[in-house]
Amino acid sequence: MKLNFKKTAAALLAGVCVASMALTAAAGATMDEKRNIPMAATAPTIDGVISGDEWDNALTIAMNKDTCDAVAGTLDTCPTATFYWMWDYEGLYFFADVTDATAPATVHPTNNGSYNSGDGIQFCIYPDVTAAGSNVGDLYFWSLVVAEGGKAEIGEHFVFGTGSAGGDVEDAVVACTQNGSSYTLEAFMPAVCWESSNTPIVVVEGTTFAMTNVIMEQDGGTQSLIIDSSWFDGPTANKYTLSTDVAGHVDAPETEAEEVVADTAAPQTFDMGVIAAVAAIVSAAGYAISKKR
Numbered sequence: 323m324k325l326n327f328k329k330t331a332a333a334l335l336a337g338v339c340v341a342s343m344a345l346t347a348a349a350g351a352t353m354d355e356k357r358n359i360p361m362a363a364t365a366p367t368i369d370g371v372i373s374g375d376e377w378d379n380a381l382t383i384a385m386n387k388d389t390c391d392a393v394a395g396t397l398d399t400c401p402t403a404t405f406y407w408m409w410d411y412e413g414l415y416f417f418a419d420v421t422d423a424t425a426p427a428t429v430h431p432t433n434n435g436s437y438n439s440g441d442g443i444q445f446c447i448y449p450d451v452t453a454a455g456s457n458v459g460d461l462y463f464w465s466l467v468v469a470e471g472g473k474a475e476i477g478e479h480f481v482f483g484t485g486s487a488g489g490d491v492e493d494a495v496v497a498c499t500q501n502g503s504s505y506t507l508e509a510f511m512p513a514v515c516w517e518s519s520n521t522p523i524v525v526v527e528g529t530t531f532a533m534t535n536v537i538m539e540q541d542g543g544t545q546s547l548i549i550d551s552s553w554f555d556g557p558t559a560n561k562y563t564l565s566t567d568v569a570g571h572v573d574a575p576e577t578e579a580e581e582v583v584a585d586t587a588a589p590q591t592f593d594m595g596v597i598a599a600v601a602a603i604v605s606a607a608g609y610a611i612s613k614k615r
């Protein structure tokens with residue numbers, strides 16, 4: 323009996339150790355982190371590529387095996403991706419650069435509304451950070467995908483608006499590129515997109531919402547959902563605040579150009595003044611000399 327008890331206790335302890343290791347290994351996603359989305363000094367061009375400094379200093383979110391969990395399917399084929407977020411008073415800007423090594427079996431037709439399989443991006447936003455679940459009007463759960471013909475599409479899957487499958491987000495502008503099964507998506511989602519929820523997202527500095535970023539990963543017919551925070555739960559999802567930190571392309575200040583003009587003009591003015599003064603002295607001296615004669 324004693325020996326059996328010891329064996330059982332040892333087995334239990336080993337089991338606890340394995341379980342805690344598994345929990346540690348799986349804890350890639352983060353909960354209730356506070357992040358700022360900086361303000362774009364210049365709106366990026368929505369063409370699917372990062373040109374020059376248009377996305378410099380944007381909030382970047384690394385999406386990979388170390389930072390995410392698989393809420394469905396597997397983390398084994400998790401793409402390596404970087405998501406970028408910026409805002410201005412016109413709306414929100416998003417860029418995804420996704421290195422995806424597996425080809426999907428599903429490619430959505432265009433104008434499909436609910437894009438919920440294949441490869442692509444989703445995000446789940448709760449404007450009311452205390453909200454959870456999938457009640458109509460409480461959340462924006464959107465999909466961005468490269469649809470048939472290499473055309474970028476953005477739709478509201480599957481809750482907001484209709485309660486089942488949403489339509490395309492017609493006010494949004496989205497573009498993409500493809501390189502094998504890797505892809506980019508660049509989007510502008512104007513302020514009008516965010517006005518219809520029970521708690522609207524007012525696109526001004528200081529606004530905070532809860533958000534979980536998602537990669538839809540399809541390897542052949544195997545679908546995985548890979549997430550960077552909690553699943554359908556505003557209170558534990560990471561929080562994002564629109565800040566006035568500056569991002570994107572910043573035009574050179576005009577005052578510098580004016581100073582350059584002033585600097586080059588000043589010596590000319592001085593030279594002209596000296597010349598005029600010398601001419602006046604010479605003239606006066608000449609007049610005096612001529613008077614003496």
Ligand SMILES: [Ca+2]
Pocket residue numbers: 366367368369370371372373376508
């Ligand atoms: Ca661009």
Ligand SMILES: [Ca+2]
Pocket residue numbers: 422423424425426441503539540541
């Ligand atoms: Ca894939």
